[in-house]
Amino acid sequence: GAVVSQHPSWVICKSGTSVKIECRSLDFQATTMFWYRQFPKQSLMLMATSNEGSKATYEQGVEKDKFLINHASLTLSTLTVTSAHPEDSSFYICSAREGVISEAFFGQGTRLTVV
Amino acid sequence: AQKITQTQPGMFVQEKEAVTLDCTYDTSDQSYGLFWYKQPSSGEMIFLIYQGSYDEQNATEGRYSLNFQKARKSANLVISASQLGDSAMYFCAMRDTGTYKYIFGTGTRLKVLA
Numbered sequence: 001g002a003v004v005s006q007h008p009s010w011v012i013c014k015s016g017t018s019v020k021i022e023c024r025s026l027d028f029q030a031t032t033m034f035w036y037r038q039f040p041k042q043s044l045m046l047m048a049t050s051n052e053g054s055k056a057t058y059e060q061g062v063e064k065d066k067f068l069i070n071h072a073s074l075t076l077s078t079l080t081v082t083s084a085h086p087e088d089s090s091f092y093i094c095s096a097r098e099g100v101i102s103e104a105f106f107g108q109g110t111r112l113t114v115v
Numbered sequence: 116a117q118k119i120t121q122t123q124p125g126m127f128v129q130e131k132e133a134v135t136l137d138c139t140y141d142t143s144d145q146s147y148g149l150f151w152y153k154q155p156s157s158g159e160m161i162f163l164i165y166q167g168s169y170d171e172q173n174a175t176e177g178r179y180s181l182n183f184q185k186a187r188k189s190a191n192l193v194i195s196a197s198q199l200g201d202s203a204m205y206f207c208a209m210r211d212t213g214t215y216k217y218i219f220g221t222g223t224r225l226k227v228l229a
Binding site (some may be wrong): 021027032034042044045046091093095097103104105106107108109111 | 148150152158159160162165169206210211214215216217218219220222
């Protein structure tokens, strides 16, 4: 299947700083990328959908000024958590799909810890 | 609104036995896709099996099969001949045909016993 690479796998940052997470489709062009958040022992919750070259569409309740999403190319989307706080500590995971591929493929996830 | 329900928070199965993980869904769409993913402790989401709403036959992928009962809106995952490496969290998901958004259930934690 198609490969989606997410980087970094884990990151620890200080409260108040920003952290960027990258999601890359390695062997296909991702027309759409999705960003999810998963709290411990909970399900994945969709945060936003991004289409290449256009603004991301955020789910209700997700602060778009806090979670900045950029999908500048067909192989790369980034999620920037701005002014991170301990409550932003979570597992963030992206998925990507190409127009002709049936299913979306997931990255490995990024475990963010804000101290 | 679309919804996925997984009523089993945790399951135990003896190695080499079969196990069924339950999933029911709710949607008013005629066309939709149902998925099962495995999430080991490392966190990545591993695609297991897919069933389209118009597929007449139940999907199978190796030791995984999906028991699709459309009238009952259920899409149970059957794992045959369980292995210790099957211990993980399992998520049932529905894909919206128009937006390709995935809606996930709350998951079932499976523990395979030696």
